[in-house]
Amino acid sequence: MPRSLNILGVKIERLGFTGLRLLYNGVYYCIDPGDLLERTICHYVLCSHFHVRHCSKDVLRNISSDRLISPIMGIIIKPGDIVKLGDVLVEATSAYSRWSSIHSRDSNVGFYINFPINLRLYYTGDTELVEELVNNSRIVDVLVISISGEGVFTPEEAAEAVKSIKPSITIPVHYEDLLDYYKFRDISQPYTQIVRL
Amino acid sequence: MWASSVLEKLYSKDLVIPPALKWKTVSIEEYLRVYRESISDIYSFWEREARELVWIKPWSIIVTGDPPKTRWFINGSLNAYYNIISKHRDNWVWSKIALIWEGEEGDAKAITYRELDVLVNRVASALRAYGVKPGDWILLYTPPLIESLVVMLASVKIGAPFEPIFTGFGYWELAKRIVKRSSKIIFTVDSYYRRGKIVNTLETVRKATEYSGFKGKVVVIERIGPPSLKSSEIAFSDFTRESSVLVEDYVAESTHPLFGLHSGYIDDYKPITHPTGGFLVQVYSTSKWIGLRPRDTYFCTVWPGWITGVSYVVFGPLMIGSTVILYDGGPDYPSWDRWWSIIEDYAVTLLLTTSGALRVLSRQGDNYVLKHNLDTLRAILVTAEPLEADVWWWTYRIIGTGRTPLITSIPRELTGRIPVVNMYIQSEIGTFITGNLVNYTFPPIIPGSTGPPIPGFHIDIVDSNGKSVVENIGELVLREPWPSMLIEYPEEYVEKWRYGYYRTGDYAYSTREGYIYVLGRLDGVIKSSGYRISPGSIEKALKDLLGVEVAVLKCRDSVRFESIIVIAICVESPNCSEIKQATRTLLGPIVEPIIVATAPLKIIFELRNRRNIVLEECSLNAINKLLSENLN
Numbered sequence: 001m002p003r004s005l006n007i008l009g010v011k012i013e014r015l016g017f018t019g020l021r022l023l024y025n026g027v028y029y030c031i032d033p034g035d036l037l038e039r040t041i042c043h044y045v046l047c048s049h050f051h052v053r054h055c056s057k058d059v060l061r062n063i064s065s066d067r068l069i070s071p072i073m074g075i076i077i078k079p080g081d082i083v084k085l086g087d088v089l090v091e092a093t094s095a096y097s098r099w100s101s102i103h104s105r106d107s108n109v110g111f112y113i114n115f116p117i118n119l120r121l122y123y124t125g126d127t128e129l130v131e132e133l134v135n136n137s138r139i140v141d142v143l144v145i146s147i148s149g150e151g152v153f154t155p156e157e158a159a160e161a162v163k164s165i166k167p168s169i170t171i172p173v174h175y176e177d178l179l180d181y182y183k184f185r186d187i188s189q190p191y192t193q194i195v196r197l
Numbered sequence: 198m199w200a201s202s203v204l205e206k207l208y209s210k211d212l213v214i215p216p217a218l219k220w221k222t223v224s225i226e227e228y229l230r231v232y233r234e235s236i237s238d239i240y241s242f243w244e245r246e247a248r249e250l251v252w253i254k255p256w257s258i259i260v261t262g263d264p265p266k267t268r269w270f271i272n273g274s275l276n277a278y279y280n281i282i283s284k285h286r287d288n289w290v291w292s293k294i295a296l297i298w299e300g301e302e303g304d305a306k307a308i309t310y311r312e313l314d315v316l317v318n319r320v321a322s323a324l325r326a327y328g329v330k331p332g333d334w335i336l337l338y339t340p341p342l343i344e345s346l347v348v349m350l351a352s353v354k355i356g357a358p359f360e361p362i363f364t365g366f367g368y369w370e371l372a373k374r375i376v377k378r379s380s381k382i383i384f385t386v387d388s389y390y391r392r393g394k395i396v397n398t399l400e401t402v403r404k405a406t407e408y409s410g411f412k413g414k415v416v417v418i419e420r421i422g423p424p425s426l427k428s429s430e431i432a433f434s435d436f437t438r439e440s441s442v443l444v445e446d447y448v449a450e451s452t453h454p455l456f457g458l459h460s461g462y463i464d465d466y467k468p469i470t471h472p473t474g475g476f477l478v479q480v481y482s483t484s485k486w487i488g489l490r491p492r493d494t495y496f497c498t499v500w501p502g503w504i505t506g507v508s509y510v511v512f513g514p515l516m517i518g519s520t521v522i523l524y525d526g527g528p529d530y531p532s533w534d535r536w537w538s539i540i541e542d543y544a545v546t547l548l549l550t551t552s553g554a555l556r557v558l559s560r561q562g563d564n565y566v567l568k569h570n571l572d573t574l575r576a577i578l579v580t581a582e583p584l585e586a587d588v589w590w591w592t593y594r595i596i597g598t599g600r601t602p603l604i605t606s607i608p609r610e611l612t613g614r615i616p617v618v619n620m621y622i623q624s625e626i627g628t629f630i631t632g633n634l635v636n637y638t639f640p641p642i643i644p645g646s647t648g649p650p651i652p653g654f655h656i657d658i659v660d661s662n663g664k665s666v667v668e669n670i671g672e673l674v675l676r677e678p679w680p681s682m683l684i685e686y687p688e689e690y691v692e693k694w695r696y697g698y699y700r701t702g703d704y705a706y707s708t709r710e711g712y713i714y715v716l717g718r719l720d721g722v723i724k725s726s727g728y729r730i731s732p733g734s735i736e737k738a739l740k741d742l743l744g745v746e747v748a749v750l751k752c753r754d755s756v757r758f759e760s761i762i763v764i765a766i767c768v769e770s771p772n773c774s775e776i777k778q779a780t781r782t783l784l785g786p787i788v789e790p791i792i793v794a795t796a797p798l799k800i801i802f803e804l805r806n807r808r809n810i811v812l813e814e815c816s817l818n819a820i821n822k823l824l825s826e827n828l829n
Contacts, residue, residue, distance in 0.1 A: 189546065
């Protein structure tokens with residue numbers, strides 16, 4: 001697997017089970033870093049929700065509130081809110097599952113990360129194929145999508161999302177069983193460029 | 198004859214219909230009908246194909262002149278860059294990924310067609326500002342990087358022909374190409390990783406520019422850097438920094454030079470140049486036919502620097518709108534599963550590689566492949582040299598079976614599923630000319646063969662009197678010219694047309710049904726690991742630089758197909774091992790002889806006149822036997 005992917009000067013790295021670290025203009029943006037936060041340089045931390053392997057309050061206590069955005073602490077955001085972090089505009093978006101109490105509308109978001117170089121990365125967070133996501137008409141260059149099917153997209157649903165969103169590149173995250181990756185990859189391949197980071 | 202023993206290893210009576218192509222496979226009779234119709238009037242056939250491109254001014258005459266001076270699409274002109282890249286501007290391809298590059302250390306880069314166009318314009322603008330004009334040659338000596346392809350496309354955009362030089366060649370070969378092309382600009386890279394070590398490319402370029410007396414500019418792509426540069430060198434980022442002027446695409450006459458290579462002949466590598474119109478027609482059609490589609494993610498392991506890498510990395514897939522995977526390093530580092538990881542991680546759908554690579558990979562054990570899921574692969578294309586039937590079967594079963602059931606087949610115990618297609622190409626011809634075509638004529642595959650001729654190429658096999666032979670070994674020839682007829686060529690190429698047809702220099706055998714087995718060079722030129730190597734070039738280099746007279750022979754190598762043997766007068770200095778090392782340093786690692794043996798001068802001169810010798814094994818015993826026969 002490649003250890004990083006650089007697109008238009010944004011370097012993307014995986015961070016644990018579902019997280020990412022983005023490097024742009026010398027600034028590190030970490031999304032859902034889980035426990036790895038303690039061992040990782042992050043100038044800003046974005047938490048989609050507070051759940052094992054995403055973000056934990058204990059780990060975040062050393063992060064100043066102006067460098068943390070999440071639905072419940074630091075700079076608090078809800079779907080539709082936009083926050084400027086360094087050169088980057090972060091927009092929170094709906095992410096939820098009707099079948100999972102942890103992934104409720106109130107405490108769970110996804111992120112659009114808008115870079116000034118005309119690049120938009122969409123981190124879906126833990127969500128199902130919800131109406132807000134399907135009806136969104138934004139152009140997405142890089143899609144980072146959860147695929148394990150446990151309170152998030154199944155591989156097949158994630159492939160449906162790819163077909164609606166039409167990203168140039170898709171990076172699947174949030175899976176343990178490689179069969180989920182293969183299933184998602186094989187269905188999605190014609191509609192996007194898969195990169196397994 | 199050695200060609201017969203090659204045929205024995207290739208020959209198979211199996212007819213294979215891969216389950217994935219069950220509904221696309223045609224009978225041999227159906228194939229023959231299409232093929233015969235195409236060669237009954239190849240001019241009309243290729244004229245129809247030429248209409249697939251966008252021409253600024255259509256041709257008034259399809260073809261003029263007798264070969265080798267045949268020219269196609271006379272008075273026609275076209276915007277080559279539009280036909281490769283800009284035509285995608287108004288459709289969905291524009292925002293899809295054009296190129297992905299993965300370095301050996303694991304960092305990857307991706308670029309969309311839109312961004313590729315921006316970068317190409319920037320480099321084209323810089324080239325113009327530097328004074329490069331249409332017709333000026335641009336040289337590249339780099340591994341396959343995104344920037345390398347950008348430079349090649351920028352050259353096309355401004356009408357400047359380019360020549361990519363394989364980094365497996367050493368400074369002496371590079372210096373010769375610099376002199377022959379009279380280029381005022383060379384693109385290279387500071388260094389790159391190969392098998393965990395740093396290859397210092399810039400140092401080789403510096404030696405070559407010094408040796409050749411080059412007075413132009415060296416542009417250094419920063420790969421590992423930052424390099425410390427001399428006054429005649431400039432970093433790629435600085436070269437392109439101020440260049441933002443929108444560059445108008447060059448509109449080329451059909452016969453304007455597009456790119457060139459140095460092709461291996463007996464006594465040296467000689468420059469050849471392909472024309473813009475005919476080449477683009479030929480490469481676009483064959484790219485469609487071999488199975489490339491816009492939705493494909495395509496991985497070609499052959500580097501630009503060889504014809505397959507130029508035609509089917511730089512041009513064909515980008516004209517189609519596919520995504521192309523580039524990589525640097527080798528297939529064996531950090532482990533023998535590097536290529537299978539790439540296929541798995543980037544959902545590769547088409548793989549193009551060489552017989553030599555598959556031969557080596559098949560010996561590493563199946564687990565390197567089987568631990569990866571390669572289900573996205575639709576076809577495996579193979580080229581460069583003969584592919585033995587047993588290696589074909591290994592590829593088909595181990596790489597090509599897959600795991601997910603298809604509508605018509607459930608994979609069993611490595612029974613094979615997707616097509617493994619062996620194809621023939623030559624630098625002078627420009628594209629594949631034989632092979633089962635996934636998107637056109639696909640009769641059953643015969644393992645070990647290079648398939649039947651591709652429509653539009655009038656192929657035959659002839660004996661030494663020029664008479665067609667079937668089920669007998671002869672020389673592979675083309676009876677009619679092809680659209681990408683060379684516009685610059687050496688005397689040897691003219692000689693190959695002497696009898697009114699083109700002699701490829703390869704032994705071949707044809708079945709009654711038209712399947713062709715290519716068996717290797719009959720003229721002393723060496724095919725080693727798929728590389729076409731000039732024996733004379735090695736002899737000249739060692740004479741000029743070490744003052745040593747040598748004869749270069751070839752031996753049958755079970756891995757590389759053929760290997761190089763140097764017969765020299767090994768004295769105290771230089772001794773045989775010094776000659777071996779010098780060959781590697783001067784000419785490059787791909788030219789390193791497997792054995793250097795000693796012999797008297799008289800024998801060396803005699804051996805040079807017997808170029809068709811191929812030792813059946815690469816061993817000192819075989820050499821000694823040959824030498825004793827000559828001594829007696």
